[in-house]
Amino acid sequence: MDPEGPQCHCGNRGCLEAAAALPALVERWGGTREEFLSALAREDSKAMNVVLAAGEPLGIAIANLINLFSPKMIVIASPIPQLIEILLPRVRQVVDARAIPWQRGRVAIVGSDHGQRAGMVGAATLILARLLSQPRTAFLEKSCLQGGIGR
Template identity: 30%
Template sequence: MTDVIGIDLGGTGIKAGRFHVDGSCIEERKIATPQPSTPMAVAEAIAELANDLNADKKCKAMGIGIPGPVDGTARIARVAINLSGWHDVPLADLVEKQTGLSVTLNNDANCAGLGEAWLGAGRNHQNLLLITLGTGVGGAIILNGKLFMGHYGAAGELGLITLNPDGPPCNSGNNGSFEQYCSINGIKRLSGREPAQLGRLATKGDPEAIAHWEQYGALLGAGLTSLIYIFTPEMVIIGGGISASSDFFLPATRAEIKKRVLASSRIDLQLVTAELGNRAGMVGAAKLALQKL
């Protein structure tokens, strides 16, 4: 039986795992991302991890999730957020030369979506969306059981859709994007507090904090409305650090979706939280490798 390796590359850490085709993880590793995180230093660190996990040479392929977009061939990292000097880096080539494995790349949010669809909250479902709520708002689209990449692999920037045309400016060049309201900075702008602090206050029954989460949930529902109309998914999975307070905002999100979305476009729609936590990207990267095989 051929095994595969999944790598989740982040700005501060690199997670790696070796997986059987059934999704069982045989072994895991985690190291700090080299600093400075130049392309060559990172490629060497990933190769060393992979070679360690593949000491018996029974793995044939590896998937790598990166914090940024990849090209249409899934071999070149166009840019990588929080990594230094990354622009059109041929990461797949660099790692293949040092490992002998067949390598494919994808955005980390896409990998997280694949992971949740394979072994997490979305298993047994064919059409789903993953929304990651954190420093930004990311996402992944799974259609008919496969990751939807769009033209040149650039689809799935779900946080950059417009929520309010006159809203605050976004790094993307947009104004009032979904991300500007539902990210950590969006919560801070609306409430003046960090999400974790707001969560602690809500847990203690603080009425102002609970009201802020209800407002947040309604904004999230408004953003999801556009996506539900386009994709009519079976399930929307909510992940990322902010999802830790989902008990306080998902009821308002569900109410907003029910108010805004025609019943025919939300038949049997489930809105759930992610199950794999920070392992989702690594699991999804392994799924990428299996699909490559």
């Protein structure tokens, strides 16, 4: 996202994770995760602003995805549902400003209801989609049996 951005644990700089993931938000706020979540629960303005600031790089990344792939829906997941509630309006605002005009309004940007299970639900959905779209061959493919369903 930003070559001069914050250091990411993957070794790169300016990754979306370094800008918008919960650990980055907690670090930017300057306290423990529990203190940050408590501050958000009481709508502390500094904590809210840290989350809102993350909406810009997240919105830019999503606008790029929309411009490249024309998805019908973008689902944002977080183990902390309150983060999604705070982020969504800002993300939608950034996307409206940056997505190609004819793409605007054609994509639903929604929050996941799955909380901490979102990753597992997403993985299971990929498997089910493959099995349902190719029921005769999905079980027979070697790559399917070895966990290569997403390929």
